[in-house]
Amino acid sequence: MNPAHQGSTHGDVESDVGRVRIFDTTLRDGEQAPGFSMDRRAKMRMAHALEDLGVDIIEAGFPQASPDDFAAVAEIARTLKAPTVAALARCQAGDIDAAGKALEGARHSRIHLFLSTSPLHREHKLGKSKQQVIDIAAEAIYRAKALAHEVEFSAEDALRTEPDYLAEIFSVAVEAGATVLNAPDTVGYTTPAEIIEMFRYLRANVRGVDKAIFSAHCHDDLGMAVANSLAAISAGARQVECTINGIGERAGNAALEEIVMALHTRRPLFKLDTGIVTQHLYPTSRLLAEVTGQAVPRNKAIVGDNAFAHESGIHQHGMLKHRGTYEIMSPQDVGAKTSLVLGKHSGRHALRQRLVELDYDIDETTLDTVFERFKAVADRQRSVTNDDLVALMGAYEADNETAAVAVQS
Template identity: 85%
Template sequence: MKPTHQDSTDNVESDVDGRVRIFDTTLRDGEQAPGFSMDRRAKLRMAHALEALGVDIIEAGFPQASPDDFAAVAEIARTLKTPTIAALARCQEADIDSAGRALEGARHSRIHLFLSTSPLHREHKLGKSKQQVIDIAASAIQRAKALAHEVEFSAEDALRTEPEFLAEIFSVAVEAGASVLNAPDTVGYVTPTEITRMFTYLREHVRGADKVVFSAHCHDDLGMAVANSLAAIAAGARQVECTINGIGERAGNAALEEVVMALHTRRPLFRVDTGIVTQHLYPTSRLLAEVTGQPVPRNKAIVGDNAFAHESGIHQHGMLKHRGTYEIMRPQDVGAKTSLVLGKHSGRHALRQRLEELEYDLDEATLDAVFERFKNLTDKQRSITNDDLVALMDKHRNNHHTAAVAVES
């Protein structure tokens, strides 16, 4: 039976202008990537973290894939209070019914249907005509509509589908009861210019476009998932599907933290908001690394160790004068901290600040002497710790004391 409380599609029309919904698929698309699988306990931990992060929709899994996946979706659906919980399903009766059962305990539920639409997929994957694909989609949406509060329809490989056919199947999807239309770049093939053109076309040609939310789901095979997601938003998409740390099949998905902070940092350009509590981005990223055993690359945007780290003397000097010289975001806004890393590229200004933080009172002569020893040490090791600096200061004091005793004698 379809849930009896208010259909959450009522909210779709009200926030379509200035709000972008964040649809997180870390637990489904991200988790099915090699090396990132999570057990039920890990999925529940991540789901709670995503709820605290302020994610609008959590795709909890693919219930028909396995009994464990079904159980994980059901537990998340029963436990979480704020986000919409989505379950993935093929346009097949068994999948749809399984998703509906798994979502029974959800306060806000969504069945996420997908069906291939591109010529390549129609011929080689489905062996179906255009009309057959349309009929399958319509029937599946009608069935799912009776089992969840919302239905999202995804046209798999949409960005390699004929625009006219994509607009037609989306129009039928709206008539059948879908409230979210997802046009995924399934294989990470298109460019921002192409995705802009496609979303603009869909909003102009889909019948009932004003009644639904258009969604983007971009893969990173050519390294353009985030750029394509932002282009889709600029063209009117009001849902973006992404994952923490950008994990996902092959080269991954659009990274949630990058999309969100691009919209936040460049708000005057995009003029939209999300409901994400950005201060939770770094901790959520680190939790995912913990539960999957996959470390975050140091140079990862927003949440990598180097994202707010500065070693270059020129950069460090600028940062000490004014953060805005080399940081376009405040690290505390994502739950991180600025780090002035001391290494072979560091200068006197950064060394002085660190020594003063360690409560050393420095005159210029002392700084000159310690800086020379510091540079010699950087030739031997990549970074200099506070313990190294204490040792340098102790050595300087001992040498200075020995020299003073020698003079007196």
């Protein structure tokens, strides 16, 4: 074992009191999703952005999957300075050795092992008994801990695994040397109440629990990935696995930006924080959209175009009076900005504000006339741009000049 692997502070449980580690798997679980594959150059751009974002652990890929994946993990491991770089591996010797080799240049490395534990997976995927699965996990962890600073063990399909069996295999994992225990909702099946109950059970029943931290990895098949992740955190998980924009297999993973801003915005409730530089969330989201060619949905929380956009006249009036009426967080905190979108639902207050921003001196008579014309334009198109407003004002001023000439003649 490399002497530098001894005494890694990233395995220190005490340093995480009051803090949640962010484990980003955009480059592994996210990249596996149809339509989101990235070449090595794209992966490196994203890896640097994730480092700048302040992610604690970056899962760089699955080295045994392909030579290109191995090369990408190795390059990321050699290049990044601050985060722990993780590589995924099945509990198989070839996978573990490939992960260890790819991570050789990392300043902080982690081998992330996974093995199915639910009755359904044990019978139909593995064809193994309970004891056989435990033995495989222990042997794999022993092998992996000689090749990286840390070993994380994931019990695939944990939320559909018998609680007592899950506690037993996690206990064995700790004894074998795992310092992170991940209980993933692999198929997005659970609810917040159920995941709270499970994590509380595990914290009470896993032997040597003080030597490891618990992690949550939730999928969004029922639309509850972020809610379940936050529930797991409230029940004692101190690592959460997520992706930028919530990309991932099937319906995706828990969205990093949503988890982070929920903890940030509701800090008095959770009393926890992350190391994320939140001002980088929007730029990182847009970078992912650029390198994958997959646009961010307009209504996406935190980073969508509509997240801080307001068209309704009632909302716009409230925003002009006090931002807190309809925004619970500052758009600047995520690297975005507020947008008062002018459309058919907009009112006089928003139109006046925009015209003032365009350096027009607006009295009530002018506003009355221009507002009627604005509404006519807004009914024909989805939004009214600044160019449209300039054209409206130009036409209004021209009409006034014509009327003035007619009066004089």
